[in-house]
Amino acid sequence: xxxxxxxxxxxxxxxxKKRSWDRGLALFRALFLPVVALLAWEVLTRLEVLPSLLFxxxxxxxSRTIELVSTGKLWEHMEISLFRALLGFLLGGGLGLAFxxxxxxxxxxxxxxxxxxxxxxxxxxLAVTPLFILWFGFGELSKILLISLGSFxxxxxxxxxxxxxxxxxxxxxxxxxxxTRLQQIVKLMIPSSLPNILLGIxxxxxxxxxxLVAAELLGADKGIGYMIQDARSFMQTDTxxxxxxxxxLAGKLSDSFVRILEEKLLKWQDSFKA
Amino acid sequence: xDMETALEINQVSxxxxxxxxxxxxxxxxxxxxxxxxxxxxxxxxxxxKSTLLKLIAGLDSDFHGQIxxxxxxxxxxxxxxxxxxxxHRLFPWMTVEKNIAGNLSLRDSEVRxxxxxxxxxxNLTGFEKAYPRQLSGGMSQRVAIARALLRNPKVxxxxxxxGALDAFTRAHLQEALHDIWEKNKTTMVLVTHDIDESVxxxxxxxxxxAKPGRIKAVVPIDLPYPRARTSRAFQEFRTVxxxxxxxxxxxxxxxxx
Numbered sequence: 001x002x003x004x005x006x007x008x009x010x011x012x013x014x015x016x017k018k019r020s021w022d023r024g025l026a027l028f029r030a031l032f033l034p035v036v037a038l039l040a041w042e043v044l045t046r047l048e049v050l051p052s053l054l055f056x057x058x059x060x061x062x063s064r065t066i067e068l069v070s071t072g073k074l075w076e077h078m079e080i081s082l083f084r085a086l087l088g089f090l091l092g093g094g095l096g097l098a099f100x101x102x103x104x105x106x107x108x109x110x111x112x113x114x115x116x117x118x119x120x121x122x123x124x125x126l127a128v129t130p131l132f133i134l135w136f137g138f139g140e141l142s143k144i145l146l147i148s149l150g151s152f153x154x155x156x157x158x159x160x161x162x163x164x165x166x167x168x169x170x171x172x173x174x175x176x177x178x179x180t181r182l183q184q185i186v187k188l189m190i191p192s193s194l195p196n197i198l199l200g201i202x203x204x205x206x207x208x209x210x211x212l213v214a215a216e217l218l219g220a221d222k223g224i225g226y227m228i229q230d231a232r233s234f235m236q237t238d239t240x241x242x243x244x245x246x247x248x249l250a251g252k253l254s255d256s257f258v259r260i261l262e263e264k265l266l267k268w269q270d271s272f273k274a
Numbered sequence: 275x276d277m278e279t280a281l282e283i284n285q286v287s288x289x290x291x292x293x294x295x296x297x298x299x300x301x302x303x304x305x306x307x308x309x310x311x312x313x314x315x316x317x318x319x320x321x322x323k324s325t326l327l328k329l330i331a332g333l334d335s336d337f338h339g340q341i342x343x344x345x346x347x348x349x350x351x352x353x354x355x356x357x358x359x360x361x362h363r364l365f366p367w368m369t370v371e372k373n374i375a376g377n378l379s380l381r382d383s384e385v386r387x388x389x390x391x392x393x394x395x396x397n398l399t400g401f402e403k404a405y406p407r408q409l410s411g412g413m414s415q416r417v418a419i420a421r422a423l424l425r426n427p428k429v430x431x432x433x434x435x436x437g438a439l440d441a442f443t444r445a446h447l448q449e450a451l452h453d454i455w456e457k458n459k460t461t462m463v464l465v466t467h468d469i470d471e472s473v474x475x476x477x478x479x480x481x482x483x484a485k486p487g488r489i490k491a492v493v494p495i496d497l498p499y500p501r502a503r504t505s506r507a508f509q510e511f512r513t514v515x516x517x518x519x520x521x522x523x524x525x526x527x528x529x530x531x
Contacts, residue, residue, distance in 0.1 A: 169359070172351075172357075172359075172363075173363050173365075175333070176352070176353070176355070176357050177421075177425065178352060178377075183377045187365075187376075187377060188365070191368075192365075194367070268366050268367040268368070268405045268407065269366070269407075
C-alpha cells in the first residue's frame with residue numbers, strides 16, 4: 001500500500017514540476033519579444049540614433065512614471081478616467097445586454113428595433129462627437145454618453161446572437177416544465193448565451209477604453225487622455241508614453257478579469273481546448 | 275373497483291401542410307390508457323407515432339379531435355405530462371441535481387429531499403454535482419427521467435428514449451425503467467421501433483400503420499414480470515406483433531430505416 005502511494009506521490013510531484021516548467025517556458029516566450037524591443041529602444045536612444053526628445057526611452061519613461069506616481073498626479077488623472085470608462089460601460093453595456101435579450105427573444109421587437117440599431121451602429125463615433133459636445137457640453141455627461149454609445153453595440157450584438165443560438169429543443173423542455181417567462185430568461189436564456197455575453201463584455205470594454213481616449217483628447221481638463229494631450233503640447237514625450245502604457249495596462253487588466261470570469265462561469269462547456 | 279382513465283385520445287387527426295397540399299399523418303385515432311398502464315406505440319417510420327406523442331404533450335396544438343389527461347383536455351404543455359426525448363436535453367450549464375430541480379429551488383428542503391429521492395431511484399448517487407458533459411448517454415437519460423418524474427406527472431411520455439444508446443446500455447435502462455414503473459406506478463406511453471423493448475416493458479402494445487397513421491391492432495401482453503426475453507411466450511408475442519406489422523416471421527424486423 002505505502003509503496004504504491006509513495007510511487008504515486010512521486011509521480012504527482014514530477015507532474016507538478018513538469019507543469020510549472022511548462023508554464024515558465026510559456027512566460028519566457030511571451031516576454032521575449034517585448035524585452036528585446038525595450039533593450040533595442042534604450043540602446044538606440046542612448047547612442048542618439050533616435051532623438052530622445054521625440055522617442056524618449058524606457059529609462060526616461062520609468063523615471064517619469066515614478067515622478068508622476070509620487071506626486072499623486074497620475075492617480076488624479078486615472079481616477080477620473082476610470083470613473084468615466086466604468087460608468088459609460090455600465091450604462092451602455094447594461095442597455096446593450098437588455099436590448100440584445102429583448103430583441104433576441106421577440107421577433108416583433110426585432111423587426112421594430114434592430115434595423116435602426118444596425119444603422120446607428122455603422123456611424124463612426126468620431127462623427128457624432130461634435131453633436132454630443134454641442135448638446136451635452138464639455139462636461140462629464142457628453143463623455144460618459146459617448147463611451148456608453150460605443151460600448152452599447154458589442155454587447156447588444158452578442159447578447160442577441162447568444163439568444164438566437166439557443167437550441168429550440170431546450171425551450172421545449174422549459175415549456176413542458178412550465179417555466180415562467182422570467183424563469184426562461186434567468187434560467188435558460190442568460191446562462192445559455194453566457195459565452196456570447198462574456199465575449200460581448202470583453203469587446204464592449206475595449207471599445208469603452210477607445211471612446212474614453214477620444215472623449216478626453218477632444219476636450220477635458222483632467223484624465224489620462226488629457227494628460228497625453230497636455231504633455232504633447234509641452235513636448236514631454238515620456239509622459240505621452242506613460243499615458244499610452246496606462247491605457248494598454250488598463251485594457252489588458254480588464255480583459256484578463258473577464259477571462260477569469262469566463263473560466264469560472266463556463267466550466268460546464270465541453271469545448272475544444274488546443 | 276374500476277381503473278381510472280389516465281389518457282383518452284378521441285378521433286385525433288393531424289395533417290402536415292406543405293407545398294403540394296397536405297400530408298395526412300394521423301387519421302381518426304382512438305386510444306384509451308388506464309392509470310398505471312405501460313403502453314407502447316410501435317410502427318414503421320412515418321406512421322406518426324412521434325407526432326402523436328407531441329400532440330399528447332401539448333407541444334403541437336394544431337390537430338383535430340380531443341386529447342384528455344385525467345379529466346383535463348390538453349391545450350398546451352404542462353408538468354402533468356412528463357416527456358423523455360430521444361436526446362437527453364439536459365441543460366449543459368447545470369449540474370445533475372440542478373437539472374433535476376430545474377425551476378425549483380434546491381434550497382427548499384422539500385425539493386431537496388425529492389431530488390435526493392429520485393437520484394437514488396435512477397441510481398445516480400455520487401453524480402449530483404457532475405455536469406452533463408461528464409456523463410455517459412445512459413446516465414444522462416436517467417437524469418432526464420428523474421427530472422420528469424420529480425414533477426409527478428400523470429403520464430410519462432417517452433419518445434424512443436433509448437434509441438441512441440448501445441445494446442447493453444439499452445437493455446440495462448429498460449430494466450431500470452421497468453423498476454421505476456413498478457415502484458412509482460406512473461402511467462407511461464412509450465414510442466419505440468424496437469419490438470423486444472415493447473414486449474419486455476408493456477402491459478399493452480399499440481401497433482400502428484403508416485400513411486395515413488392508423489391504429490392497426492392493440493395487443494395486450496399478459497405475461498408476468500420480470501419477463502425473460504428468451505422464453506417461448508415472449509417470442510410468441512413478438513411474432514404476433516411482427517405479423518401485425520405485416521412482416522412474415524423469419525424476415526428481418528428492422529423496418530425503421
